[in-house]
Amino acid sequence: MTARTAVEFKHVAxxxxxxxxxxxxxxxxxxxxxxxxxxxxxxxxSVTLKLMIGLLKPDSxxxxxxxxxxxxxxxxxxxxxxxNIGFLFQSAALFDSFSVxxxxxxPLRRFDKSKSPSEVEQAVNEMLKAVGLEKDKDKMPAxxxxxxxxxxxxxxxxxxxxxxxxxDEPSSGLDRITAGEIEDLLLRVKTERHTTLVIVTHDVTxxxxxxxxxxxxxxxxxxALGTLDQLQSSENQVVRELTSESSQ
Amino acid sequence: MxxxxxxxxxxxxxxxxxxxxLAAVFAPPYEWQYFxxxxxxxxxxxxxxxxxxxxxxxxVMTLHTRSGLVTFGAEAWAPALQSQSFFNELGPLVTxxxxxxxxxxxxxxxxxxxxxxxxxxxxxxxxxDSFKFLCVTRIVACIFVLPLLTVFMDFAGLMGGFxxxxxxxxxxxxxxxxxxxxxxxxxxxxxxxxKTSMFGFIIGTVSCYYGYTINEGSDGxxxxxxxxxxxxxxxxxxxxxxxxxxxxxxxxxxxx
Numbered sequence: 408m409t410a411r412t413a414v415e416f417k418h419v420a421x422x423x424x425x426x427x428x429x430x431x432x433x434x435x436x437x438x439x440x441x442x443x444x445x446x447x448x449x450x451x452x453s454v455t456l457k458l459m460i461g462l463l464k465p466d467s468x469x470x471x472x473x474x475x476x477x478x479x480x481x482x483x484x485x486x487x488x489x490x491n492i493g494f495l496f497q498s499a500a501l502f503d504s505f506s507v508x509x510x511x512x513x514p515l516r517r518f519d520k521s522k523s524p525s526e527v528e529q530a531v532n533e534m535l536k537a538v539g540l541e542k543d544k545d546k547m548p549a550x551x552x553x554x555x556x557x558x559x560x561x562x563x564x565x566x567x568x569x570x571x572x573x574x575d576e577p578s579s580g581l582d583r584i585t586a587g588e589i590e591d592l593l594l595r596v597k598t599e600r601h602t603t604l605v606i607v608t609h610d611v612t613x614x615x616x617x618x619x620x621x622x623x624x625x626x627x628x629x630x631a632l633g634t635l636d637q638l639q640s641s642e643n644q645v646v647r648e649l650t651s652e653s654s655q
Numbered sequence: 656m657x658x659x660x661x662x663x664x665x666x667x668x669x670x671x672x673x674x675x676x677l678a679a680v681f682a683p684p685y686e687w688q689y690f691x692x693x694x695x696x697x698x699x700x701x702x703x704x705x706x707x708x709x710x711x712x713x714x715v716m717t718l719h720t721r722s723g724l725v726t727f728g729a730e731a732w733a734p735a736l737q738s739q740s741f742f743n744e745l746g747p748l749v750t751x752x753x754x755x756x757x758x759x760x761x762x763x764x765x766x767x768x769x770x771x772x773x774x775x776x777x778x779x780x781x782x783x784d785s786f787k788f789l790c791v792t793r794i795v796a797c798i799f800v801l802p803l804l805t806v807f808m809d810f811a812g813l814m815g816g817f818x819x820x821x822x823x824x825x826x827x828x829x830x831x832x833x834x835x836x837x838x839x840x841x842x843x844x845x846x847x848x849x850k851t852s853m854f855g856f857i858i859g860t861v862s863c864y865y866g867y868t869i870n871e872g873s874d875g876x877x878x879x880x881x882x883x884x885x886x887x888x889x890x891x892x893x894x895x896x897x898x899x900x901x902x903x904x905x906x907x908x909x910x911x
Contacts, residue, residue: 457776460780462776485782489782490782494777494780496777497773498772498773500772500773502774502777502778503769503772503774504692513783514782517781517782517783
């Protein structure tokens with residue numbers, strides 16, 4: 408039996424002005440699998456994530472989420488697709504003017520109108536407890552450290568129990584210990600919730616810990632796709648250097 | 656030629672941005688909760704500035720005009736002159752300019768910062784219509800609070816005028832109020848006050864436009880804040896010329 412496909416890119420191309428970022432990108436991610444996307448800075452990794460959630464539209468090609476091509480889906484109908492996708496931004500992107508608790512409650516109030524205020528509060532409390540921020544519910548994002556912001560962002564991305572979680576640079580700006588805690592949380596999301604993960608990262612330690620598969624983007628194409636061990640012995644020098652654990 | 660093209664392009668973009676916002680007001684979902692937050696941020700938080708400025712301006716206005724009126728033995732007209740000046744022009748215009756400076760810069764910087772830190776993308780990911788959630792609520796809040804703030808500015812200015820007059824001639828509050836409102840009609844109060852809704856629309860639209868559309872890092876945040884204040888202030892003054900003409904056309908008594 409083959410695993411259900413959660414994400415599929417088919418010949419996706421994307422340019423900004425006259426700069427071709429993605430030329431012909433194709434790959435699939437099976438449901439429940441964790442794919443890490445690696446590549447040099449500015450190569451189009453975050454663009455790939457944003458294409459998956461419809462924040463950007465490709466110039467050509469198809470982006471399938473749960474077997475539905477989301478490229479022709481109008482903006483107003485994308486909320487149906489996004490309902491099942493969580494996104495942890497590089498900067499966490501918490502809403503500055505709301506408390507941590509309200510940041511988590513916002514998607515619940517928007518998507519799950521059947522929930523009473525006490526049920527929303529309970530769901531928020533549970534999710535904050537899961538990421539170790541139960542005492543920080545009333546704090547404003549500016550009062551949180553980088554690691555706490557990431558954990559709060561992760562809690563917000565998971566509060567609707569999405570089938571697919573997109574993560575942009577989970578360990579950027581964090582020390583190794585704090586980055587390790589975020590990676591542990593991601594691993595738990597994968598093993599306990601069976602959430603499909605697509606993670607953009609430079610961090611090979613994160614890849615080693617969480618990824619089932621690694622895709623390396625180079626020169627607008629997928630330069631290599633496989634397990635970390637396979638890519639570490641690739642003939643492509645860029646792939647070998649990006650996946651080398653000794654360079655960390 | 657390039658500058659002229661850029662100017663008309665900007666006006667076109669601003670107009671279409673503002674009209675899009677007005678059209679979105681009537682389409683669900685209605686973001687009441689966030690609208691109330693904006694009323695608080697733009698209106699309530701501007702109130703101390705507006706009343707303090709009104710009071711100070713009222714004192715200064717009376718000090719200036721009274722000395723001129725004394726020359727003609729017409730100092731008894733000082734309260735009436737004060738009320739006419741504030742209700743017809745000073746109150747609405749100064750309120751517009753002060754809110755453009757305080758709230759306009761804040762809106763521009765806040766939205767530009769939200770763009771830079773991906774908070775606007777995060778809203779879209781959570782299926783919020785970021786334009787409606789962030790821009791429409793702020794524009795409508797500006798339209799709504801400007802007339803209210805103008806009323807506070809008018810009365811603070813009048814109170815400042817009274818304090819100044821009281822220090823000089825010990826005129827009673829009752830006499831001052833009676834003199835101030837003797838020649839005032841609703842036409843002196845309602846049209847000039849309501850015209851500030853247009854100032855609010857200008858402040859909200861310009862500030863949201865710059866904040867929402869600029870995406871150039873910290874320099875973009877600075878430019879959004881500065882441009883919001885400069886262009887809002889300029890457009891408020893220009894639109895005031897047209898609005899005063901319109902008020903005179905529809906309420907000819909005001910022009911006398």
